[in-house]
Amino acid sequence: MKKILAILLVLVLALGMFTACGGGADKETPADGGTKTIGFASCNLNDTFQTYVVDAATAKAQELGYKLDVQDAQEDVVKQQDQVNTMIQQGYDAIMVVPVDTAAMGPITDAVTAAGIPLVYVNRNPFGTDNPPEGVYYVGSQEIVAGQLQGQFLVDKMGTKGGVGILMGILSNEGAVKRTEGNEEVLAQYPDVKILAKESGEWQYDKGMSITENWLTAYGNDLNAILANNDGMAIGALQALEAAGRDDVIVVGVDAIPDAVNLVAEGKLDATVLQDAEGQGAGGVDVAVKAATDAAPEAVTWIDFVLVTPDNVADFQ
Known part of the structure; x- marks a missing residue:
């Protein structure tokens, strides 16, 4: 009897060690069971171009195995700040923002970087000719x-x-x-x-x-x-x-x-x-995923503008 109890004790201890060493949830596995999430705070989805940016970002996120949570600020900077704060509280893997007001992004930048979450601004550049701060990225065109x-x-x-x-x-x-x-x-x-x-x-x-x-x-x-x-x-x-x-x-x-x-x-x-909506939307997700996985993307990614006239319009249809 004592021998059987000793064997059972060893098994219990072994099971405990297995659980502690990784038999339970991996710390890199999201709490929702496996879906990694990127928050996307759009400025205004009544702007047709912005819908194309979101569509491209959604497709790219799906391709890379991420969920994209899209929020529409409707050109309200306070609303956009609240949306981003909620994304921070939910512990998203990365956050993308098309700014409502490029001059008012300080609170968003500070809050996201303080939380240690990669932040990617898309389409509207809050930094002008300056490089973004550490942990922050920009994908867009030279307006x-x-x-x-x-x-x-x-x-x-x-x-x-x-x-x-x-x-x-x-x-x-x-x-x-x-x-x-x-x-x-x-x-x-x-x-x-x-x-x-x-x-x-x-x-x-x-x-x-x-x-x-x-x-x-x-x-x-x-x-x-x-x-x-x-x-x-x-x-x-x-x-x-x-x-x-x-x-x-x-x-x-x-x-x-x-x-x-x-x-x-x-x-x-x-x-x-x-203005390449697909390049900006998909490019923003690509940078967000690289930053979230410590792949060290470039701080700024420029997407070229191209003049479309009757002479070359067939190339864009």
């Missing part, structure tokens, strides 16, 4: 280049004389500021090209349309071209011009969303600038 491409295309098509309106995005966004700066940088080289007006359409189709209607009333035939910070506003401008019977106004957008590419192919939109 001023989009504006420069628009401006040079316009001059090449219109000539060195004419009146231009610029439809700007939300002015707290780096993209709106830098794209407009790129427009102005090019147009300033031509004294007879006049910027008649600059107004924020907040990235929205309907506001691009209403602003253009007002410009047609205010400037009439002096309005020869419209440069829009995104395709949504450019398409809104086209609708207003079509309703007014004005097919002589050059319109150029940014993003190369499918509707805009089709309009370029139809000869209605003069040009757009491809």
